[in-house]
Amino acid sequence: MKEPGSGKRVSRLNDESAWQVTEVPTLRIIDDALWQAARQRQGDLKVKGADTPVWDRRRPKFLLSGLMACGCCGGGFAKISKEGFGCSSARNKGSAVCTNMLSIRRTDLEATVLTALEHHLMDPDLVEAFCLAYAEERNRLQAAASAGRSGLEKELAQVTRDHARLVEAIIAGVPADQVKDKMITLDARRKTLETQLSATPADDPLRFHPSMAKTYRDRVATLIRTLGDAEGMEEAKEVVRSLIDRIVLTPAPDGKSLTIDLEGALAGLLALATGRPLQEVRQASDKQKAPGVERGAVDIIGELVLVAGTGFEPVTFRL
Structure with a gap:
């Protein structure tokens, strides 16, 4: 249909109750049993050293690709120009779905997020408060x-x-x-x-790392520097991405700019802060982000153990 004001065509989904679905088995290339068996095997294949399906390991083109979400409709942010990102739903589905037409430059977003990762997500006072609550x-x-x-x-x-x-x-x-x-x-x-x-763990002393915040900042700073080196750039990019749960972009009250809410992946943040190897940092984050795991849930990270549902929410910082 066309919008009366702009004359542009806008796509709108019909109500599901109005859909007409017809099975056409004669058009199958292979039988359903073989198709389901292939899908099952595909779902069981994992990347070596991670819990991520092989089909979900395409390298992102940009550092933050796939991590951005619109604060209005929850849809993804995609590249809309040479250097800009904007809400896909607002542009592809029209104002009936989302009205967030603001955009942000890739370089500005990356610089802001990297600064926040290095200086804000492991504030010493917040680490101390977390340790007390966790203990x-x-x-x-x-x-x-x-x-x-x-x-x-x-x-x-x-x-x-x-x-x-x-x-x-x-x-x-x-x-x-x-x-x-x-x-x-x-x-x-x-x-x-x-x-x-x-199968029942014996009592073990709870050990905290008093320099967790400093260790975290030093390692993040090293990762950010490595992003500019051809040799270690890809690994550094993957680890930096593993520290981020998602980035929510919402129009500011003035309607002229976007506010950025950075949600850290707690499992990856703690693994990095406690000195774990980079591969374990990625694995910890992958487990937290796996389908079926509650947001904020963290699996075992050495001597640090968090349980889903006990009140530990994703680390969030507004930029």
Whole structure:
């Protein structure tokens, strides 16, 4: 249809209830069973050393490609000119979907984001507040886990003593067939308890890195410098991208510029701050961003453990 004011054609999706869907199996090139099997295998293939599907590893053309989101409609920001990025939905689907027609220069956005990554996302005061909140939650979870482990250890000790008494009884002259079934039951229970204990982590001291913020800033500064070196540029680009969850661009109140909300990927930030190798930084971030993982959830990072849903949200900084 055409907009009355501008005369431009605007595409609008019909309501789903009005769709007409017809199966045409005769046009299949291969049968459905083979197609589904191929799709399943494709989905199982992962990049070596990462948890990312092979089909999702196309190298981005620009440093921040694919990480930008429109604050009005949630759609992506794409290249709209030689040096500018803008909301794709506003330009391709019209004002009925999004009215954000502002754009931002690639060089300006990259400079602003890199500065924020280096100087704002690991502020020492924020790191200290995070550590305190994390320690409180970690201690609560550890207390619950320790209580369960203590019960298993007590039962295992009792089962071991009972089994030893039966052995002593046999040595003392009690017929073995009278205690055979009981010994088998105790032995099976002992194995079960040992398996459960091996899967239950023992108490371990919580160790924090007092220089986390400094380590983070130094390593980010090195990565930013490496972005200008041909030899290590691609790896540095991947690691920098792994530190970012998304960049939300929203029109400012004056309607003339865009505000930038930078959301850091907490798993990648902590892995970098605690001195992990760059490959582990990327892996930690990939796990956090994997489909089905709650936003803000972080998997195990060495001695630092965060649990999805405990209140640790993505690190966000408005630029």
